[in-house]
Amino acid sequence: MISTTKNTSSSRRRKILIAILVIVVALLAWRFWPHSGNHAGAPGGMGGMGGHGGPGMMSGMATPVHSGQVTTADVPVYLNALGTVIPNATVTVTSRVDGQLVKVFFTEGQKVEAGQVLAQIDPRSYQATLAQYQGDLSENQALLKSAELTLARYRKLFAQDSLSRQDLDTQIATVGQYSGTIKADEAQIAAAKLNLEFAKITSPIAGRAGLRLVDAGNMVHSTDTTGIVTITQTQPAAVTFSVPQSNIPVLLKSLHSGQSLPAIAFDQEGSSQLAEGSVQFISNQIDTSTGSVALKALFANKDEALYPNQFVNLRLQTGTLKQATVIPAQALQLSSDGSFVYVINKDLTVTRKEVKTGPTLGETQQAILSGVSAGEQVVTEGIDRLSNGSKVKVITAEETKAAGGSAKAQ
Template identity: 35%
Template structure:
């Protein structure tokens, strides 16, 4: 035996596989790979979802409660406090102020003399016309006697009829002259009476525009000497209301105002008149809405500047929401995009977002009156205490749980 024959590897050989066994082994290997691939994909999907949720922003909603209260729409305007009736006292004649009997805050009665113009020039004119009237009246009386005598002689055929008729003409001419003189004398007497400046009403002097010794000229227009307020216990505020607000103001609307002299005091009044005459200053058109106010304590004085608030409409004890809630839109800047509106039975409706159980919920509502702070809700699934969304904040969180999506 050779040396090569003695060295034999001790290898155990398995019996050869048949063709069916080889195919079965190949099939089992392919199924395992498929199962392994599905498991890897499932793990990858779960990881992607976890990564997406953990990397998104967390949304914090800002809410305000639904309340029940009053809604008041008001118009603000500035105005001036004035007496209800102010009488301008002037002078009909010209001359020098000889005496003054009234001053500021003087209580006057109807017919009381407040000033006197030098009457001497007017008295001289009256004396002149009175003298002419007396002279012409005497001539007329004589002519009338002559006429009666001539008419008697004509009846006796002792005088010509033409002479009597001429005398009648002289009498009628004399009557005309007497009437003219009487008119001139009456005018002179009236001018003399106008030298007394009297108050036509009972009231108080709020302005005096003349001094003793001053010359008053009334040739072109009547000068204003005094302003007399008939009753300072009743005042009015003449407001300068813009043309965009005047349409909502009606007679009888309640109003409040303040004046600088009493900053802590609020005065109450009512709109007594909305005047049709426009006032244009530098192409700005305003209208006068007159607010009447009681001034029994004489607190208000003419000329004060008033900051007026006129209530044009009001609702009491209604459900209301803040105006920010009507401007909120999820996913966008609050207050920049108005909410969509629709028509429900002819009434314009819009939407609100409520936070219910931590989930934003959209509801349909019908808004009513608003006062720039709150809006009345006339129709909608709302009750006092509900939380309306007015804003949202986005904050990053690595492992925060994503909030539920809004439901409609």
Template identity: 35%
Template sequence: MRHFPYSCLLLPLLAVLLTACSGDDGKTGGPPPAPVHVRPVARADVPRLLHVVGNVKASATVGVKPRVTGEIQEIHFREGQDVREGDPLIGIDPRPFEAALREKRGLLAKSQAQLSKANDDMRRYGKLVGGGYVSREAYEQTATEAAALKATVQSDKAAVESAALDLSYCTVTAPISGRVGALNVDKGNMVKTTDDTPVVTIDTLSPIYVNFSVPEAHLPVILERMRQGKVSIRATPTGGTVESGLLTLVDNTVDTRTGTIRLRGTFENSDRRLWPGQFVEVELPLGVARQALTVPSRAVQFGREESYVYLVGKDDRAVYRKVKVLFEHQGVSVVEGELAEGDRVVVDGQVRLAPGLAVQVLE
């Protein structure tokens, strides 16, 4: 009796199983088409509005420091109060400076009296030296004394002026108009001219500045707009209302580290809606892009080195296209790249896509 090897029986069985697993229709296996939503690439006139984050800054800030050393006797303002230039802020004990002024005035009076006598002596000796009653040397001595006393009088006058100036500094006045902050030194404390901490800080809130930076690529357009006339900008604080101002400064240097240029807007801020230190959203209009190539902003994906979109080709497969976003406006991105008007760009479902992958366009 002959025996057949088991391999001869297993090979046909495996062939049958493979045929059954593959199905009767003979189609090849693979991932199902990825469902996506698409929108057409369009051309449109789009306002070129640059949106950046800015920081509010007082148009002038002064830290008030004493110009004489002494004890604070009076406070003439309330913290958070608006003051005008020249308004008194604090009073320093004036008594030591009043005494110094009286002393300097006394010395001046003494030197003036001595000068008057020296001038009389010089005139009298001048008459006597001509008749030979006094020597030429004695006359010259009186003239020298008169000249020296004249210089002393000038010096004493300067000392009186300096003492009077120090006395006036006992009343510290506001150097600018604005809003005072918190008082850093209380009444009764000694203040010195060498103190680093100001007694109080004054900020000018109207007008007020908004500083912000934009990429240097926008600089030519901004400079051209400013040559044509005033450029309006808008700033919106978090939870606040839109404020309108003017672009008043383009810095003279591009920051080589960040590739940005610093700009400044000036706002009247009469209602005090902008406050120093606030972060605001700045909107800078740069004209209108005519018949620009546009795609929905959610269609643009950002990789490590470039931005891109996925198109749906004629064979319903995903096509990768590199794009450059020029700017955005109300959910629409103006782009440059290998796109054409009417191309179907994917706006939802990009996470499952890869170049050449089959897609299913959903309504």
């Protein structure tokens, strides 16, 4: 009896638990199951989405875009090349006489002028030599004077037939001998003065002094090849570069007619302009190993932005496209088929047109050789949402500014 009672109690409990679970599941299903009757017309429901934002409605809406005008302008044609800055002149200053270097008047890196004193060699031996030659000159001038007086007396005696012809001729030769000696003395004095001047070492050109190669106190000689200092002229500066030989006809047309080609030097990254100058020299032959020709451009370099042996990007203006078709650079798009733009038609639809590009005009405009005409309107922003024949709404700058102001106010 006891066992039968226990089995009956366990069976009841199981039935109660199962009933509770069934009720809970039913409640959850009723809570989360979608009721089509209540939500079919509700905003935000499936019917609402189909009525307001479905593909059928979107295909009929105009896409907002920004536009730009196709215009004409004179577009310069540039040739780009990599160049190297070289000094317009480099001079290794050496001594032209022998002696001890007693004084150095420049500092390394200093800007020096032509004729500026750089160093001094001990001049005393050259001063003594000059004094010696000057003494010899005075002595020989006195001897010449005496010989000339004697010659004058001999001429009178010879006229009176009181002197032989041989004695007169001998005296004439003596005067000539002293005259020659005086000229030699004068030449020696000039050489001594020149050596004395060379003892004061000056800069032959204007430029910047390099590192000092000899210190004061050392002996220097005219045969030394090391020199005392190197002067580099950076104003003006030159840039050498090479271009492919296919560009020679265009370059020669200008250079051989005496014209100079404008050139602009940019830094190594090509982002910052360093100097403006012109190309005036072209090599007289093509480098057969590279198929290129070398040129040289000169720059005033007043601010010394160009430094010797610096690599620069050179942009050379080789010509100008007169009244070329120009579009905003933003309008130009690239694809696997080439370059194209979207032209806005009068009915506010767009047509995709393939274009042939030319050189750029600054950073904001692009020259077009064919594909569009001046006066047309092209899409500059909103292009990624367009296809051929799409309907657009052109947003003006005033509308964009007003929309921005409203957003700030909110």
